[in-house]
Amino acid sequence: MELKQLRYFVAVAEAGHMTRAAARLGMQQPPLSQQIRALETRLGTQLFVRHPKGVTLTESGQVLLADSRRLLEEAAAMERRMKDIAAGRAGSLNIGYTSSAAAHAFTPRVLRECRRAYPGIALQIVEDHAAGLTDSLAAGRLHCAFLRVPVARPAELVFETLLREPVLVALPAGHPALEGDGPVALRSLERERFILVRQHGAPGLYAQLLALCEKSGFLPAQVQEVGRMMSALNLVAAGEGVTVVPASMHGAHAHAIGYRLLDQPLDAPLTLVWRAGEGSAALQSFVALVRAAVADGRDA
Incomplete structure (x- = not known):
């Protein structure tokens, strides 16, 4: 059973007529009727009572209509979430900072701006010393971190001095x-x-x-x-x-x-560090936000 078949089924149930439903879907009536019959065969039950003025739902059809609407809404929501994640508007970020980096007004301000600009991105914040943050970044436990003077510069990490x-x-x-x-x-x-x-x-x-x-x-x-x-x-x-x-x-x-x-x-310095080639779109959005804040001179 495909989502396409459920969309066809809901369209027919709401229109109460095969031809009108086909017109709304932008397709011919015969292929739509074939899809509905195939769905009925797959489920082993009749979904519509056919009559000269259109169709009405059977008991099985009424149950399927409620379930189909719920499934289609969940599928649409899932598609939106995936698009938001791909666009860097949603996801999760594990961000670290040293106590001295957090003491600069820029760090908490840019974290607040991220929460406002990207409410779909969940931030997990941890505090550690620079060496611990560097190890966590290299091991993939953190997406990025704010620190002062780097204590090591592994080749797989990017170090950008912000101010x-x-x-x-x-x-x-x-x-x-x-x-x-x-x-x-x-x-x-x-x-x-x-x-x-x-x-x-x-x-x-x-x-x-x-x-x-x-x-x-x-x-x-x-x-x-x-x-x-x-x-x-x-x-x-x-x-x-x-x-x-x-x-x-x-x-x-x-x-x-x-x-x-x-x-x-x-x-x-105040330094932002992240893994080179990190595929997280949320991280790319965050780095862009940080750079914009630096360019605007906020808390510099």
């Missing part, structure tokens, strides 16, 4: 370096405990910081590693040391932390 912002040094309230309004000399922090977020041997924002320290003639005597930037800021607020964060995080623990620019040039 850049200054990096600030975060110091406990009352720290002598906060007495002035100008940039803090990196060399003046030589004896401080640096609280850094990085994996052993992995490049990233903090590897760039250590390179600047070395260029300034020193390496931090004390380094404490943590898993998240917010963990580092929590420790700074408790007076355990200093850290550096993108400027968009400067509001965290405002009562207990002071933020200043460094006298050395250091900035933090």
